[in-house]
Amino acid sequence: MSDQEKELQVLRDQIDQIDQQLQTLLNQRAACAQQVAEVKQKYQGSRDAVFYRPEREAQVLRRVMERNTGPLPERDVARLFREVMSACLALEQPMRIAFLGPEGTFTQQAAVKHFGLSAITAPLASLDEVFREVEAGTAHYGVVPIENTSEGMVNHTLHLFSRFRLSIVGEVELNIHHHLLVRPTIDRNAVTRIYATQSALSQCRSWLDAHYPSVERVAVATNADAARQASIETDVGLAAAIGSELAIELYPLQVAVRNIEDQAESSSRFLILGCQDVGPSGHDKTSILVCAHDKPGALYDLLAPFRLRGISLTRIETRTLSGPWSSVFYIDFEGHVSDAPVQALFKDLEAESLELKLLGSYPQAVL
């Protein structure tokens, strides 16, 4: 055995020892998770027992990241724990997750990021279907896009909350940068057509207007379609695509111009829909819809209680309706519906005779 082989053998023996301990612990953890399920069934009955607890999962992941000493990066080790929890949960109840399809979109990426590989993810053709499947119990949870920095709230999603009795039980954030991508042989000044999703085109509109004012823009269904089109189209003209780092790894394209999005960081947010109330995790968000009469100072009346109670708003969106309730405000703020200041806030808002709908309290995105 060579010196190298000897040194490697020592290390591999160590790894084998570690793996044995890891395996024992993984099975111990699964056995504990089974006992948790048994306790829940004993007290709640097997129909009503809720196995997935978003607040508990968020706490576990935060602790994992806080105490991590490396060399594995925080995010990798948290991702491994996500998978461990996903496998333990699947022992009791394999999770079916509906998302707004098609496959290969950022929404699917968000679903896998949140629920892990042991969950079964199901692409559906419309937002309505996602809400319907979750309400009917065909899927345990749903994942829908709710905003990105430049397009704002997805109107239709908000509207659906009034038609279905679902809560927001979590959020997922994905950071997305846009680049102009071309084949290595192409001069970017000669480009005659740019492929991108509607969302990417809108997020890069100012940049495109400034740099490619007269170039054809073609909206396609997914980022993958855009990159594929730009990578194969050689006859009809010189095509480029707008895409992410991912696309460069996936297609024979290179970045011609980096970060062409109109705002510095474009992050997309997704909501997890479910039929349960989520307890406090320590770092939570609450989403509400508030209807206000169309009168001067309506927005001021609405915001005063937040300031009074020291509650931080993270997002506010206004929608104008017809009828006596002429404005609807969608509001995200920090805190949980069970916190005393939030309960006081709700009393204040009701005293202003504002109509209020709680969409959900849920853990802030951990990863």
Added chain:
Amino acid sequence: MSDQEKELQVLRDQIDQIDQQLQTLLNQRAACAQQVAEVKQKYQGSRDAVFYRPEREAQVLRRVMERNTGPLPERDVARLFREVMSACLALEQPMRIAFLGPEGTFTQQAAVKHFGLSAITAPLASLDEVFREVEAGTAHYGVVPIENTSEGMVNHTLHLFSRFRLSIVGEVELNIHHHLLVRPTIDRNAVTRIYATQSALSQCRSWLDAHYPSVERVAVATNADAARQASIETDVGLAAAIGSELAIELYPLQVAVRNIEDQAESSSRFLILGCQDVGPSGHDKTSILVCAHDKPGALYDLLAPFRLRGISLTRIETRTLSGPWSSVFYIDFEGHVSDAPVQALFKDLEAESLELKLLGSYPQAVL
């Protein structure tokens, strides 16, 4: 605190304890993996060091499955270890894996099954491109489909082995059953059109000929396309799709007829391509191409040495060519090129003046 809460608290404290130990061990394992990389770089130089060792990974996974006591199923615990190894490897060298695209196909599923989530998978438009990217080093490994039970070897893949200097470094198996899928409201006898991939249509040909002789068959690119089409097409006629269990989870379809494939179990096999020789793992396969003169008894001459050396053939495929080497046999057999009987076999074949090309020795699929 209620009785239920008290019982749950005890269990959750146990889980937290286990998680802390798991995390410590995961980081210890990653540190050991880093030391392995350092040893390799010290002896082999940083350019030549090979970080991914398929034989070693196969051994680890086999041990994990052998010693598993549950409650986590063998396959789940092996999948977790695949992810742990994938994350440890990514610390040293994030793996880029090229596969025959598009995304969402079984080939991508095979790539993720083999390399884990920490690998970057890149869909390419053609088999040639996959071979080219791996030979050029742009991708570390490639994944291509090589056979399924009824369609036989993918000819083109075999042909490419003569053009590129690549080896087979691993195999992946996926079990695939085909079902006839329809929307819940549809009578399966009223179906007027069936969507499926070319491969699924060919694997179910006899059944389709017997049961739907005059119904239109439409070939689409992916299984997802087929299911989506059948799930949304309501106006133009009554559509069905051929698909897997996966499709039922993913689309609002139900199984009208189960297991319609012409052979009882349809399993698809995929090859991992690389530029390295793989050492013996204990349970290996070897793939070779043998050219034979077109003379009576050529196949007999070819097979005799296998019987003589007690070597089990797992697959043989014949291709007819023009010219003096009129037949090419693709052969898979059990054993590793470093085993004495295999070396004796190669001498026998050369003595028969048969032209022989070793495609690779690699671990048999573990999962």
